[in-house]
Amino acid sequence: MPDRPGRGASRHRPPRVGLIVNPIAGLGGRVGLKGSDGEGMAARAIELGAEPKANHRAAAALRALVSAWPSGLPAPELLVAPRSMGEDAVREVGLAPDFSVDVLPDPADGPTTAGDPTTAGDPTTADGPTTADDTKRLATRLAGLRVDLLLFAGGDGTARDVHAGLLGTHAGGATGRAANGGDLPPVLGIPAGVKIQSAVYATSPAAAGRLAAEWLASASRKTEEREVLDLDEAAYRRGEVRPALHGYLRVPAERRVQDRKAPTPPDESVAFAGIAEAIVEQMGRAADGMRWILGPGTTVRAVADRLGVPKALVGVDVVEWREDGARLVAQDGGEQAILRALDGRSARIVVTPIGGQGFLFGRGNQPISPAVLRAAACGRAPRDTLIVVATPGKLAALGGRPLLVDTGDDRLDAELAGHVTVVTGHRDRAVIRVAVA
Template structure:
């Protein structure tokens, strides 16, 4: 028996550049900027994969957008548990779930063999709180990644992977501990990255299919990051627009160009003839980014999340499938530039770079090998694959 809980507002602030979705004010601001809820869709993908692999599994969930809507969208049989959670409508602009709703749903599903939850690091914290209250009666859990950042180690690599892992767990119910990490989003929006360990959750064993905890980049030698920035600056093509994703390495590119770019946002710069670049727009939303690259020669510059290997789908949701399609066309070629120190690549232990853009077909199209700039006049060819297919392709 598998339980399902969805935080319907998880990830809402990603595509509109709000760097998180915690708090009703942020959620309302995200909706006002045109954000579309996606957590329910990602949960549906997970349970559809689960039931296709394990048709006899019983799916138990709670009413409305906190689970039932996703089960219906996946067209799978399900049961409702009496939870005391208010039924959320699909329209999250009128009904917004709270941390208390998540905790109540966990309590209602305490008897399942495995509890799936769709959300981000904030949702993982709420699940952890509820699991602590249940004590030894708590089931193991598994996160379906649907948040903006997803730094915790209790999440599967992708929604489809969550379904595969859950199906395999029913046959081999072995578990391990995984860490729950979260950021203070207010500090994060001010460019202060201060992850905090909150505890651990019991998850299905098989860590290779889980995201793992994000590793920091503070140990990278400044000269190495500056060398990467110099190499990017040296490769600029006059007239082309460059999309700089979030992160310390891409921020170094902005500094090298003498521009005030956002550490944790997505910026667009345009290379000048004769060298240098101009800042076209800083900290853009997905909609703004699409308009800025539409019909233009453009290049997307992204860094790698240390320890996890993600290039797309974690903290850079502004670089959406339609933006990628517009820029990359039929293939990435030299229009996707990946940045990482040799130390960060070595930390992956041979595991590939990952793409979880939200469009599985696009992720498959990107799969193969990509050039990674690792220093000044230094680069390497490294494998990249769809997060949904790395271990269950």
């Protein structure tokens, strides 16, 4: 659930903050390589004259954290990864003595596994190579040390590795599904990578440091779940933007200064509840036995919560609605499982765009394939089966950009394009343009 309160600021115990730096993050950007993921990319970037910047960015975040730390509270204990993975950034800042710093043992000293081929790094520093596996292992370790907040500097690949590490598994790659950020320690990304699609990053290193300080010092320590997205860098280098949803992580909810004229924006959970109520009312008006395909995401999960059925946060489920309640017909299904669950009957499809991206189809919800969309429509226009849900905040963050569809079927994409009504609250709708990606 959103807004899970953390342990809250204690006047007695210093908060414990973990720091992981992906030292090669951002290397590929300025030399035009579009990221440093993939075998040989970091070395290639260095050849082209790229300078590692991630440690400087982490240091900038630490400086902001220190300067924003309230004088009355005990200073945080920093648990940092060794050498270029965190320690260097701390040395660059030269922290005051009241900030205690513990350097973790080198992850390479632990049991080793083969480097993850998608994000493995290359030798970049005098003290030896760092790999995606190092990030994962360090994240696992810091979670075990019960950090109040885990700061990490990097890009989307780093966020993905941190997510995998926190899940305590190295299998959290492109198909990772167990991804419920709600059970993991809160994290906050310091942007240092070339591509930042994930919503777990602050807008700048300074913003990350400041937010970390304010959040750790606050009594409530409210958090929100945000998407971990990563592009396929090989495709990105070919000019294709293909972000995939890997899971959710809990990040500090930013407490903005109160406005004098506008009321506090309601909690996201209020918007979720209103949307869920609207959908469940709509279910009540539909024919008994109707199948409802529920796409991934926290907004759609709120509908499942309201129905009392379990929901795969990163997967697609099918429920059947009857007057006496809802029943799960397919859980976390692939295309074929969903088609079987429909059993030739028409269905409605509840989906939410990926936050910040606006992708309605083709990113993170591929099981809702062209075949599923056409089967659900049962001969009618596929867009008539759609129920798009999104909070007003998510729509605002689109900045006027349209929602995007990329189902892999050009004709279907063209049919889905146009204007769509989006359920934004109990009795609230918005009209938003849908375009072919």
